[in-house]
Structures are given as structure tokens and as C-alpha cells.
Amino acid sequence: MTNRTVYMPDVDERYTVMTHRSGLTVCLSNKDFNTSYAVLGVGFGSLFENCAVNGKVYTFPDGTAHFLEHKMFENPDGEDTFLKFSRVGAEANAYTGPEQTCYLFSLPDHTEDALEILMKSILSPFFTQKSVNSEKSIVIEELKMYRDDPEETVRNALLHAMYKNNRVQKNICGTVTSVKRITAESLFEAYNLFYTPSNMVLSLCGKFDKEKVCTILDRLLPACPAAPCAKTVLPKEHLPCRCFKNRVTVYENISIPAVAVGIMGTTGKTGAEERLKRFYAMCLIAHALFSRSGEFVSGLVKDNLIPDDPSYETVHNAYRSYIVFESSAYDPKEFFRRFDLCARKIRTEGIAKLDFERGKKALYADFLENFNSSEGCAHLYLSDLFEELDTAKTGRCIFSLSLEEVNASARELLSDDRLCRLTALSLEQKKSKERNTFK
Amino acid sequence: MERIVLYPGIHLNHFKDTRFKYESFSMNFICSGPLYDLASASLLSAILGCGTANHPTDAEMAGALLDLYSAGIGIRGYSEGETFIQPFSVTSCKDRYLPGKTTVRTQARELLFEYVFSPYTEGGIFKKEYTEQQKRNKLDLLIAEKDNRQLYAIKKCCQMLCAGEPMAAFSERLEKDLKKATPRSVFSFYTSMLESAPVEIFYFGDQSAEELKDFLCAKLLPLFHPKQEITRDQISLPKNMPQRKREYIRGNQSVLCVGFKTPITRNDERYAAFCLVREILCDSPISLLFTNVREKLGLCYYCSPVFFPTKGMYVLSAGIDKKNTEATENAILLEVERMKSGDFSAELLESCKKSLVNVLKELDDNPAQKEDWYLRGILTGDTLSPTELSEKIMKTAAEEVANAARTLTVDSIFLLCAVKEHQKEVLS
Structure with a gap:
């Protein structure tokens, strides 16, 4: 294995990144916690369900x-992987995102x-x-659960x-219809395409013996790498601007009206450092617009236009780029009137210096928080490795951003054609509107 | 852990821990017995969050906290059975990880004490505008409760489980009580709380116990009044026959809640065995309910448990297709019967023991969870440490687990039945 150890003096943390001969990227970090945490990320998420791999199109x-x-923890010996994990006292789980599928476990001993x-x-x-057919009823119940979740439905409607x-x-x-179309054959095809070591990252934090970990990987993984998995999401053109x-x-099936704002970013072929910078610039714009100390949200709270803590999120990677804000709102029209004023002010006058400095402090504190647990570290390193980012440069990147750079991004991002304003009203309001139209 | 009495009824629980980039400090006011007034307590939490004498608005306080590298203050109260906990907590980055010569600990704590001792008032009581605003928010949240189907169904099942007891009574009349609350009544609750509620303080960080004790003894003088005893929750007997209720809601998935009662709470000798009952039955992906009701029968995506350790109430909830209601209920009860007859493998028992012991070991890595553990112990009169409970779990025999399972009695079954809109109108 080739390996590189990085020490980050600011946060007093150390990690080692290795490339296994099979092509698997491995990140190891010994931490003085009782819990060890491992996450294996596979570069296959929902975005790649229609893509070109090494030039060939797959749908x-x-x-x-x-x-x-859902099916990866079944085994030829008929024993569920959860049962195998339980014998060593490990808690395991898995989740799927747009870019990756992650499998994880945590435990205090026997990490290897x-x-x-x-x-x-x-x-x-x-x-x-x-077994694929019997899983369908479970997945369909999961889908139904999400369809009854207002946050989920509002987010989906906004992205749509x-x-x-x-x-x-x-x-x-997926949908009930698409899930019904899934077969064992299509699952194997996807597996063979994407579940190759060179398309995976393993991140392990906590107490473990590095030599033993390497021995296990040498024993289980192929001796030479498979062909690299060069993926392109289809349709091929970049995300719209x-x-x-x-x-x-x-x-929607909601009790209080909800609002959501989407701000579309720009993906594209930029270097990792540039992407990280861009991400933090977007975070600072989101902070200036939506933090509780800012003019917009504090005004909404003061005038009782939103009932509880609103939430916002910034995503910027090679495949997706947006800021999303969501909240319940008593008067959606007034909400958007104020939002438009605030967005225009930031676009034309720039972010206030105080908000900018506070935003940087908040971002750095968020970064620091990752190191408070094995889980936080493991996920941080994993996502940075998938994004080809250098974790050690994060702190410097945050503090080196200038107000001018961020304001330039704000001018681009807050133009009207990049903004989406969604109002979600209750079904009762729909009925009432229909009645009025009929009259 | 070092537990220090600062004043009778006021304790400092000190955990020296250098592993984290943050330190955390919290003061928990325990409102039980005559101080258990759900409407006043929950409104107080919300009003306190509106501002302090020095930082009269939420925005000013949010800005001050951001200046301290996003120090986090938590003052949102919560119920634990028939006790309301009003926390005042602060987490802040350790100075040595911050650029320059920044010092945030002292300043962050000062902001926290502003919330405790100097909330924003006008004319000696809470500001009317803040009170009305928070009343409206609370009432709206009550309306929006149904938007989270699972939590709503569990709440309804709990109300059935402890009908006629303070926990259900306060919950059922919350809307009425909130409407009645005034700035004066909530302020009066606040002063009573400061005066007579016992306080449990938790600290995780580098500061020595001695230094912190001296600091707190000076700072908390206004709280040094005789404190109430903590009132323990009453455990009621199960009904002779399970009570059933059904409510219709527009949606795609129904939620079935099966509520049990048990006399076992955290300070019971059988608690270790009861932890294993929960683990074997429902708490893990190798549990009887997960492997049989979800995986084999495909009846639900989730089947999850909630245990109320102060009240001896245990609720299993499952998101189901309504046509599977009877099948799911039968399947759940069948697995509970298996537990009672000791029909689970030795291997499953051993795996569940390991899993529980590991969860208890992992508590040490999470100050918030560790605090929760000790605080719940204080509420129930349980003094076991996670290590001591682990030892008891490892020594528990299968028969003891079955005996603990036999204390479970089905008491209440609630179905939140999802229907299409036209059906809802017919059925309502």
C-alpha cells in the first residue's frame, strides 16, 4: 500500500490515507475514544442509476x-450480516445518498x-x-413513510x-413503480459495475491495530485493481444554471403552510481546492441570508412570521450545488417579499462585514465539531476523500476567504433566475381555493 | 465522575475529560410534584429563549454566541414522565483550538447565566409580546403534531396508557392551559422554579472540580434556598382488558402502537433483565420483531420501541399498510409471548448482552448521552453506573429475562389509520 500521514496542528489530529493495491482508498485515524467507527462508502448513489461507465450507457x-x-447484508450461508456483527457486539447500519452508498459499524472492541x-x-x-421480491414490500412501506413526511415532500417538490x-x-x-421493476439480475449488474475497490473508500477511526487492518484487506481484496470506474451521470450536460x-x-398534507427557497449553484470541472472554496463561499452566503442573527430571519422571528427554528443546508460537490432553506410560515407572501428584499440587498450591497466574520467562525466551529467523535471523524475523512479534498486545508480555506470573493459569488448566485420560491399549502387550502374558483 | 453538593438539592456532577474539542456545562432544574406544570414550564422555556436583559432579542443573543465561535446554548425543556426538566446548557470550543488568543469559556458561561438569572422582563414580569408570541407558537405546534405520524401516534397511545394520571392530564389539557397562561403566571412559575426546584449540574471538560465548585458557589448564591424533594412518578396497574382506539388521518401509511405496562423502572432489581427483554424483542436488527415482523413477514419498514423508564410504560410502534393491522398486531404479540416463555436462543441472548454492554461503554464518548443517563438515574433513584449495569447484564440468566418479560401487560392499542381523503370524510 502507498500511504501518506497527515498531522493537523490546529486541531491536533492525525490521519493516514492509503491506497490499497486493489484500488481501495483507506483512511485510518486512531482516536482515544471507547467507540471505533468504520464507514465503507461505495461511489454508487441514486445519481448514477442512469450513467455512462467507461463509455457504455447503463440505465x-x-x-x-x-x-x-437493503440486500447487501444477506449471505450465501443464509445468515444475516447483522447477526454476524452482533456476535462481536457491533452496531451496524447503512444508508444511500445521491452520490454514495455507505455501510457502517461501531463498537468498542474487536474492531478488526x-x-x-x-x-x-x-x-x-x-x-x-x-428474496428481492420479498424486500419490495419493505421498501414500498419505506417509500410510503417518506410520502407522509412533510419535510421530505417539501424538499422533493423544491428540487423538482x-x-x-x-x-x-x-x-x-425510487417510486413504487420503479421499485417493482427491480430484479436480482439488475442488482447484480449494478453491483458488478460499481462495487469495485477502486470505487470505494474505507474510513476507520478509533482503536484498532493498523497492521491487522492491512492484513485483513490484503487477504480479502483482489491483488490487482480492476479497471477504474469512470462514471458520468446522464444526461451528460452540466446542471442548469x-x-x-x-x-x-x-x-401537501401539512397543518401549517411551509416555504422553501432554493438557490442554484454551479457545478463543473473545477479543482478540489477551488470547489472547497466555492462551497464555503456558498455557506457564508447561506449564513448571511438565513442565520438567526441575520436581518432576514431575526425579522421573521420578531414579527412572528415563522413559528420555530428554520433550517438550511448547503450542498456543493462535483454533481450537485445548491442552498436550500425550509421553514413553516404563517404568511408565505410576506415571507417571500422580505426574502426578495434581503437577497437583493446582499446581491447589490454585499454581505455585512460582521455577518461575514461571524459566518467564518461558525463554519470553523462546525469543522472542529467533527473531531468530537469517531463517527464525525470517519465521515469527514470519507466525504473529503470522495471529493478529493485535503481535510488539513479546511481551516485555512475558511479563514482565507475574502469578503470580496464571497460577495462576487453572492452577485452570481442571488440573481433571480437561480432562485426558486416554493409555497406549500395544506390540502384544506386547496379545497377552499377550488370551491372559490367554482363559485 | 465526582458528585459534589454545592447546597442541599444542588449538585455538581463533574466529569474531567480532555478528549473533546468542546467543553459542556449544563444546569438542569427538575420540576416535579407541585412544580410539574406542563403549560407554564414549556412556555417558560420558549420565553426565556426570546432574550435577556443584556441581549433583549433572539438575534442579539445569536450574534453574541456566533462571536464566541458558535457557542451553543440549549434551554428547550422537556418532559420525562411526570417531571419537567428545564435545562440551561452551553457548549463551547476549547480555547486552544481557536485561532489567536481567543477565550470563549468564561464569556459563553456568562451568556448562559444571563438566561438563568436575567431574562428579558418589562415591569417585573415577562414581556407581554414575547409571551403571546410563544403561546401562539406552542398552540401551532400542537396543531402540527399530526404532521409527524409516528410521534403523534405514540403520544396518543401514552395518553391511553396513563389516562387519569398527571402525565396524561397535563398533556390533554395543554391547549387549554396554554391559552390561560399570562406573562405574570409564567414569571411566577419561573421564580418558583429558581427558588425550589432541585438543580443537577453537569460539566465535561478540563476545568478542575475544585475550581468549578468555587466559581459556582459564588455564582449560584441566588439559588441557595431550601429545595423540594424530587417526586417520583407513580406506576399504575394495567387495565383489565386492553383499551383500543383508532383515529383516521389522510395519508399513505398507518401507524400501529401497542402499549404495555410493566412495574419495572430503572431502580428495580430486574432492570438489567428488562434491558435485555427490550434488546431481544425490538432494539436491534437481530431482534425478534425486526427479523420476524419486518424481514420474514414484510409487514413494516420500521417497528420501533419507546420505553418510559420513570413510568414503566413501553410502546411498540410500526408503520404499516392498514390492511395488515391485524396481522401486525398478532405478529407483535406473538413475539412478546415468545419472550415470556423464554423462546429465544442462547446465542441471541449473548449477542444482545454484548450489544447492550457496548452501548453502555460508548456512552463515555458522548457527554450529552452520559448526562442523560445520570439525570434519568437521579429521577428514578437509580445509582448504578453504566459499568455496574453492564456487569449485571452480563450475569443475567435467560430465565430472569423471561421473568422480566412476563411483567409486560398489553394495556392500550392505538391505530392511526391512513385513509384517502374521501374515506376520511366518511369515517370521521
Whole structure:
């Protein structure tokens, strides 16, 4: 294995990144916690269900990556991987995102044994058409659960209004119809395509013996790398720079009206450092717009226009780029009137110096928080490695951003064609509107 | 852990821990017995969050906290059975990880004490505008409760489980009580709380116990009044026949809640065995309910448990298709019967022991969870440490687990039945 050890003096943390001869990227970090935490990320999420791999086009039913995740803990010996984990006292779980599927475990002792269980399970898939069929009812119940979750439905509606035909707006779990189309054969095809060591990252933090970990990986992984998995999400063109719709009203099963704002960023072929800088610039714009100390949200709270803590999120990677804000709102029209004023002010006058400095402090504190647990560290290193980012440069990147750079991004991002304003009203309001129209 | 009495009823629980980049400090006011007034307590939490004498608005306080590298203050109260906990907590970055010669600990604590001792008032009581605003927010949250189907169904099942007891009574009349609350009544609750509620303080960080004790003894003088005893929750007997209720809601998935009663709470000798009952039955992916009701029968995506350790109430909830209601209920009860007859493998028992012991070991890595553990122990009169409970769990025999399972009695079954809109109108 080739390896590189990095020490970050600011946060007093150390990690080692290695490339196994199979192509697997491995990140190891010894931490003085009782809990060890491992996460194996596979570069296959819902975005890649329609993609080109090494030039050949593949189309899988929506929800394939997520369905595969559900089936990966079945084994030829008929014993569930959860049971194997439980023998060593490990807690295991898995989840699927747009870019990756992650398998994880945590435990205080026997980390190497649990790692062996995880790797064996992921490297030897086993499922039959019968077991695939029986899983469908569980996945469909999961889909129904999300359909009853207002936060989920509002977020989906917003992304749909922003991106329309792009995969970014697809539901990770798929639809009832697409899930019914999934077969054991299509799952194996996806597995063989994406579950290759060179398309995976393993991140392990806590107490473990590095030599033993390497021995396990040498024993279980192929001696030479498979062909690299060069993936392109289809359709091939970059994400659009303007929202499909700038204003949209939807009717959901909710008690209090909700609002959501989407701000479309720009993806594209930039270097890792540039991408990190861009991400933090977007975070600072989001902070200036939506933090509780800012003019916009504090005004809404003061005038009782929103009932509780609103939430916002910034995403910027090679495949997706946006800021999303969501909240309940008593008067959506007034909410958007104020939002438009605030966005225009930031676009034309720039972010206030005080907000900018506070935003940087908040971002640095968020970064620091990752190191408070094995779990936080493992996920930080994993996502940075997938994004080819240098974790050690994060702190410097945050503090080196200038107000001018961030204001330049704000001028670009806060133009009207990049903004999507979604109002979600209750179904009762829809009925009332229909009655009024009929009259 | 070092537990120090600062004043009778005021304790400092000191955990020296250098592993984290943050340190955390919290003061928990325990409102039980005559101080258990859900409407006043929950409104107080919300009003306190509106501002302090020095920082009269939420925005000013949020800005001050951001200046301290996003120090986090938590003052949102919560119920634990028939006790309301009003926390005042602060987490802040350790100075040595911050650029320059920044010092945030002292300043962050000062902001916290502003919330405790100097909330924003007008004319000696809470500001009317803040009170009305928070009343409206609380009432709206009550309306929006149904938007989270699972939590709503569990709440309804709990109300059935402890009908007629303070926990259900306060919950059922919350809307009425909130409407009645005034700035004066909530302020009066606040002063009573400062005066007579016992306080449990938790600290995780580098500062020595001695230094912190001296600091707190000077700072907390206004709280040094005789404190109430903590009132323990009453455990009621189960009903002779399980009570059933059904409510219709527009949606795609129904939620079935099966509520049990048990006399076992955290300070019971059988608590270790009861932890194993929960682990074997429902708390893990190798549990009887996960492997049989979800994986084999495919009846639900989730089947999750909630245990109320002060009240001896245990609720299992499952998101299901309504046509599977009877099948799911039967399948759940069948697995509970298996537990009672000791029909689980020795291997499952051993795996569950390991899993529980590991969870208890992992508590040490999470100050918030560790605090929660000790605080719940204080509420129930349980003095076991996680290590001591682990030892008891490892020594528990299968028969003891079955005996603990036999204390479970089905008491209440609630179904939140998802229907299409036209059906809802017919059925309501």
C-alpha cells in the first residue's frame, strides 16, 4: 500500500490515507475514544442509476442503489450480516445518498473482526429473485413513510421545481413503480459495475491495530485493481444554471403552510481546492441570508412570521450545488417579499462585514465539531476523500476567504433566475381555493 | 465522575475529560410534584429563549454566541414522565483550538447565566409580546403534531396508557392551559422554579472540580434556598382488558402502537433483565420483531420501541399498510409471548448482552448521552453506573429475562389509520 500521514496542528489530529493495491482508498485515524467507527462508502448513489461507465450507457430502475443497500447484508450461508456483527457486539447500519452508498459499524472492541465481517459481506453479494421480491414490500412501506413526511415532500417538490428533468430531483428510494421493476439480475449488474475497490473508500477511526487492518484487506481484496470506474451521470450536460421554475405552489398534507427557497449553484470541472472554496463561499452566503442573527430571519422571528427554528443546508460537490432553506410560515407572501428584499440587498450591497466574520467562525466551529467523535471523524475523512479534498486545508480555506470573493459569488448566485420560491399549502387550502374558483 | 453538593438539592456532577474539542456545562432544574406544570414550564422555556436583559432579542443573543465561535446554548425543556426538566446548557470550543488568543469559556458561561438569572422582563414580569408570541407558537405546534405520524401516534397511545394520571392530564389539557397562561403566571412559575426546584449540574471538560465548585458557589448564591424533594412518578396497574382506539388521518401509511405496562423502572432489581427483554424483542436488527415482523413477514419498514423508564410504560410502534393491522398486531404479540416463555436462543441472548454492554461503554464518548443517563438515574433513584449495569447484564440468566418479560401487560392499542381523503370524510 502507498500511504501518506497527515498531522493537523490546529486541531491536533492525525490521519493516514492509503491506497490499497486493489484500488481501495483507506483512511485510518486512531482516536482515544471507547467507540471505533468504520464507514465503507461505495461511489454508487441514486445519481448514477442512469450513467455512462467507461463509455457504455447503463440505465437502472430508479431506487436501485438504495434497494441494493437493503440486500447487501444477506449471505450465501443464509445468515444475516447483522447477526454476524452482533456476535462481536457491533452496531451496524447503512444508508444511500445521491452520490454514495455507505455501510457502517461501531463498537468498542474487536474492531478488526467487525471490519472483516463488513468487507466479506460487501465483497460477496448474495440475493435471489425470491428474496428481492420479498424486500419490495419493505421498501414500498419505506417509500410510503417518506410520502407522509412533510419535510421530505417539501424538499422533493423544491428540487423538482428547480431541476425538473435532472436526476438531482429524483427520490433516492425510487417510486413504487420503479421499485417493482427491480430484479436480482439488475442488482447484480449494478453491483458488478460499481462495487469495485477502486470505487470505494474505507474510513476507520478509533482503536484498532493498523497492521491487522492491512492484513485483513490484503487477504480479502483482489491483488490487482480492476479497471477504474469512470462514471458520468446522464444526461451528460452540466446542471442548469437557472431554475426550471422560479415560483411554485404545491399542496401537501401539512397543518401549517411551509416555504422553501432554493438557490442554484454551479457545478463543473473545477479543482478540489477551488470547489472547497466555492462551497464555503456558498455557506457564508447561506449564513448571511438565513442565520438567526441575520436581518432576514431575526425579522421573521420578531414579527412572528415563522413559528420555530428554520433550517438550511448547503450542498456543493462535483454533481450537485445548491442552498436550500425550509421553514413553516404563517404568511408565505410576506415571507417571500422580505426574502426578495434581503437577497437583493446582499446581491447589490454585499454581505455585512460582521455577518461575514461571524459566518467564518461558525463554519470553523462546525469543522472542529467533527473531531468530537469517531463517527464525525470517519465521515469527514470519507466525504473529503470522495471529493478529493485535503481535510488539513479546511481551516485555512475558511479563514482565507475574502469578503470580496464571497460577495462576487453572492452577485452570481442571488440573481433571480437561480432562485426558486416554493409555497406549500395544506390540502384544506386547496379545497377552499377550488370551491372559490367554482363559485 | 465526582458528585459534589454545592447546597442541599444542588449538585455538581463533574466529569474531567480532555478528549473533546468542546467543553459542556449544563444546569438542569427538575420540576416535579407541585412544580410539574406542563403549560407554564414549556412556555417558560420558549420565553426565556426570546432574550435577556443584556441581549433583549433572539438575534442579539445569536450574534453574541456566533462571536464566541458558535457557542451553543440549549434551554428547550422537556418532559420525562411526570417531571419537567428545564435545562440551561452551553457548549463551547476549547480555547486552544481557536485561532489567536481567543477565550470563549468564561464569556459563553456568562451568556448562559444571563438566561438563568436575567431574562428579558418589562415591569417585573415577562414581556407581554414575547409571551403571546410563544403561546401562539406552542398552540401551532400542537396543531402540527399530526404532521409527524409516528410521534403523534405514540403520544396518543401514552395518553391511553396513563389516562387519569398527571402525565396524561397535563398533556390533554395543554391547549387549554396554554391559552390561560399570562406573562405574570409564567414569571411566577419561573421564580418558583429558581427558588425550589432541585438543580443537577453537569460539566465535561478540563476545568478542575475544585475550581468549578468555587466559581459556582459564588455564582449560584441566588439559588441557595431550601429545595423540594424530587417526586417520583407513580406506576399504575394495567387495565383489565386492553383499551383500543383508532383515529383516521389522510395519508399513505398507518401507524400501529401497542402499549404495555410493566412495574419495572430503572431502580428495580430486574432492570438489567428488562434491558435485555427490550434488546431481544425490538432494539436491534437481530431482534425478534425486526427479523420476524419486518424481514420474514414484510409487514413494516420500521417497528420501533419507546420505553418510559420513570413510568414503566413501553410502546411498540410500526408503520404499516392498514390492511395488515391485524396481522401486525398478532405478529407483535406473538413475539412478546415468545419472550415470556423464554423462546429465544442462547446465542441471541449473548449477542444482545454484548450489544447492550457496548452501548453502555460508548456512552463515555458522548457527554450529552452520559448526562442523560445520570439525570434519568437521579429521577428514578437509580445509582448504578453504566459499568455496574453492564456487569449485571452480563450475569443475567435467560430465565430472569423471561421473568422480566412476563411483567409486560398489553394495556392500550392505538391505530392511526391512513385513509384517502374521501374515506376520511366518511369515517370521521
